[in-house]
Structure formats: C-alpha cells, structure tokens
Amino acid sequence: MSGDCSVSCQCDDPMNTHQADGDDLKTMETETIVEEFVRLKLKQSAGIVQRRRTSTDMETQALIGRLIEISNELEAQYGERLNQDAEMWIKSATYEKFLQIAKGVFSDGIINWSRIVVLFMFAVKVVVNAISKGFSGLAGDVIKFVVKFVFIHGIYKWVESHGGWVAVLREYTPHSNSSGLFVFGLTLLIVCLLLTRKI
Template sequence: MTTSVVSSQVGSQDESENDKLETECVFRGFLKSKASQDRQDDIERAIEGELEADEPSLINQQRNKQIGSQLAAIADQLDVQYRHVIDGLIDELKLTSENAYDNFAVLARRLLARGVTWGNIVVLFCFGYRVILRFFSQNIPNLIRSLSDIMVRFVVTEKISQWVKDHGGWIQVLNAGIGLESPWYHYGAVAVGLISIVALVVWWRK
C-alpha cells in the first residue's frame, strides 16, 4: 500500500471521527436546551450525568452547544404542535434495545426521503428528544447515552453530516441572515418540518 493511499485513509478516518464528535456535541446541546425549555429537570440532570461526563474535546465545543440550543428553540414550535403525533409514531415503532437503531433508521430515512434540509434535521433531533421523554420514566440504563449514539451514527452513516458541511457547516445555524436566526429561515424551517411530519404520518399509516 502506497504512502499516499495510507495518508488518504487516515485523513478520511480523522474527518469521520470529527464529524461524529461535532454532531454529538450539537445534539447534546439540543437535548439539554430542550429539556431546560420544557422544565424537564430530571432529564436535564440525566443528560449532564450520562453525556457531559465524557464531553468530547472539541475546539469549538461552546459554539456547537450554542448551535444545539438554536436548533432546540426552533424545534419548540414543532414540538408544541406535533408532540402527540410524534409520540404516537414512536409508540408504533416498538423500540427495544435490539431493534432501536434499525427501527429508528427506517423512520428517519423516510423523513429524509425528499432530501436533507435544515428543517428535517430539526425534526430528526426532535424525534430523538421525544424518544427520551417517552422512555425516561422506565429507568432504562444509559437511555440518553444510547439514543445519542444512535443519532450520531445515523447522521454520519446517512451522510447528513456531509450535507451539513456542503451547506456551510453547523455554523450556518448561527449566521444571521443566512442561518436559522433570520425570521424567514426560522419559519421556513418550521414549515418544512411540519410538512415532513405530515408526510411521515401518512406514509406510516398506509
């Protein structure tokens, strides 16, 4: 194997690992912000206990938390309007420790069937948060850690993280006038999310 091939493989592995760490940090910020918004103190403490104990060492860690917080603010409108619909879909998934990733992936792929958008990413994260809420009272060991791993694995494996990079990176969420802080983008993201949820329900109930 030539040196150039080895270097390429190492570079690709490093890039993939960075994608995982960055996605994980953004999703953690999302979960914690949503739990805080919803006054879910027990879940917020559990997030700190399960996730922040092994906080990824990223240079832009604080920025990624801010990104997660901004995504959570947008998800709040979706959550208020469609939480019962989302919870119904989660119940129908019949998630167990054995089928959790595969069943979650089936639903998530359908959500993204028309392509990745910022709005669909918000809906995807919102689903992850609602899964935690639905199962938290059952005292499942490492529930939040497991869900976070599933989300990160899906985002990286399904090339959503690549889409994010191709569209300016997660930082676009914070860029006023371009990202989700601008009013037209905020409501546009919510509208896309609502359409995606409705389409998902129609497909699932067929």
C-alpha cells in the first residue's frame, strides 16, 4: 500500500509536473534552435531549402542569426574536417560514433559558443552529405543526437548558467571564444583519424 501511495503522490505532485513541463520547454527550444540553424545553413551553403517546422520569435531568430555568423567565421578553419567526419559517420550512422566526434569537440573540458556552433556545423555537414547520397532520413537522426548530447553532457547546463541561448547575443565577439580552439583543432583531427581506423 505504501508503494502505491508513493507512486500516486509523485504523479499528483504539481512540482514534478512543473519540472517536467519546464524540461520539455527547454528541449523544444533547443530542438527549434538546432533545426533552424541547420535549415538556414543548408539554404546558405548548399542551396537546399527545407520547410520550417516551427515558428520562431524575433529573439530566437536573432540568436540563430548570431550562431550562423559564428559558423561563417569558423567554416574556413574547420569546415573541411567536419565534412570528412560527416562522410565517415554516415558509413555507420550510430549514436556511438556520433558521440566520439561530439566528445572530441569538448575533450579538454572547455565549453564555449564556438565549440557549440562547431557541433551544430557537424549536423549540417551530415545532412548535406546524407541528402546527396539519398539518405535524407539521417537528417532527423543527427539533429536528435545533437540535442541529446547537449542535455546529457552538460552543454545545456553551461548555456543555462550563462543566461540561456539568448546570451550568445551579448557574450560572443569574434575573439571571445578563441581560447582552446587550437587544442580543439588537434582533438578533432585525432578523432577523425580514430574514426578512419574503426569504421
């Protein structure tokens, strides 16, 4: 009886309901940001136009615009490596292999806006490669993988501690996130070599 009561009380607890609702909103917001980032980058870099799944307010559009700006700055330095990683990942298309690449981006423990954007850029490269090879179904998978990684591996906690996604509008400048990017570049290259050996 006591077990039944505890389950009932937990289900009826408005605090738990509010917590769940809050988590759902955070997940939905993050999914929207990743999806819109991918959609706009596809339109910008590959001329691929995807239908917008969700409406976005002006503030969200502005922060996604800033994320796009950051990705444009990073494209020359990391675009080709990410494209190679994307091509290799498609051969297996598993969350485990995705995890290897995503963890490589943050392997030294540094989280900043540039590295978060690099993770998003990888999703774009996967979608472009997947569409070109006729595997368009992978597009939804990699977006889900990115969102899952953001929440499970502390990226969202970092974002939240800085004031949420909108904080990128006031925090990011071209040189504000340069710390650690050289180490990150080496890490990304090592991950690329490991994937080549394992696939």
